[in-house]
Amino acid sequence: MRGGGVFSDEEIQLLRGLPAVANVTRNRITYSDAFKQVCTIRYLAGESPTKIFREAGLPPDLVGCKRIERSVARWKAAAIKSVSGNDHLDNSEIIAQLVERYKRTLVTRRNLDNMASGVPDSSVPVMSEGAVGAHVSISALDGDTAGIIIKQQARRIDELERANASLLDKLNKAIPSPTVDN
Template sequence: MRGGGAFTDEEIQLLRGLPAVANVTRDRITYSDTFKQVCTIRYLAGESPTKIFREAGLPPDLVGYKRIERSVTRWKAAAIKSVSGNDYLDDSEIIARLVERYKRTLVMRRNLGNKASGVPDSSVPVMSEGAVGAHVSIGALDGDTAGIIIKQQARRIDELERANAELERANAELRGQIAATT
């Protein structure tokens, strides 16, 4: 397997069998909406795009690192624009809005599927119209999703604290050098 470029017939068959892939041609992959939404949420929460793609059965050495990078950048920009409008939101607020939208989409799909199969609507939880665009607290998420988001945010905080400590160390060194020259 190699990254980027045209796919072989075998690679096309492999990719077509993945839930994350909606369609694939010799030189293009179209990802499922669900995969794009989940990928964007996980990426904003601090996960590596290559890890997300690998876990979806899309190895970077087949898909191509550049293709992954460009896709995630495009999805992130579209997601941020779709939920924030003119407002400035931090990543956790964007994630919460995306998760809420994703949950509404799942409920709508379930409702439509149940209507098609004759299952009464009362058996499916429905979100109120007032929930549209509402801010979701971590407590409103299911345990797995909340745990993932909290873990990722803790990891990101740790990374930022280490970077801050490194900057403070470099700043102290620079002050020492300046003091030594004056």
Template sequence: MANRSETMFSAREMRYLQSLPAVERVSQKRIQYTEEFKRDCMRRYRNGESPAKIFRSAGLDTALIGYKRIERCFARWRRTEEGDDDGGEAPNQSGFEVSQTDRWVGPAMPPVNDGRYFTTRDDTAPDSMDLQTCLLVVAQQARRIDQLEHKVKQLEHRLEGDAAGGDAPEPASAV
């Protein structure tokens, strides 16, 4: 599975991203966020919220933009924030919240047979929202598995270096 942060956004994904209040500009490979969103993210992060939760609430789900892109944003924003102080706490309500019904749900599945998404043994099918939710969870889990496999390879490489009596260099960027 390709790393989402290295793949291009489709025209549909770009239109969706551009519609979000947190996004200033989108290209096929990059997302530029508004300064207000960056400040709001860092405020919420300092208050204990996870980066993925902050992005998800703004309509920027990891299934769409990838965990790595979120991690890199926060790392970059933390570096630039070191000298900045926003002068206190902002209100608890973020202006970048996107309602659950307006959030990204992934690509639509083509209908099968008589217009339903799939049939089960008792010939019933879940409604499309349930299927879309399932597809989103599967995509998120697949992305997390890829991350964990990468981490295992790094740790194995490090252990091999320790067993050889020396420090092994960090592996080149993986998949």
């Protein structure tokens, strides 16, 4: 494939293996939220979108320069709108707000991972500064966070089902069918 066209099966498998990619089809890439956030912050700080994508394992000759430009422009516009509602903030102010939001997201993810690992009593220590010793209850999660968790779990289940199907297929090919003697 050359820049932004239809992906081959091999390219789809390569892209699916990257942490920056949430999903990929023959003609579409869905990027992970973390990658979009980091990419937007780095871009607003002056880094080249091509460099950011390349470092994430997404070379422009595979992804396509137009696809990169459009993605970054869309993410930047959404980020600006989300932090200010208008275009009156400069890039450094936008970056500061995005970084704070990203930190909160990481803390939430860390807390949710701790909850999933079996911490008793459905609560875990909050991992943010200024809140040492506080606890967060699973029932205290807002609808957005719960929705994100459900979405992530559904994607993980899909990944595991595809991996299972692939392993079963390999196993069936490796084991010869039994013959019946009469």
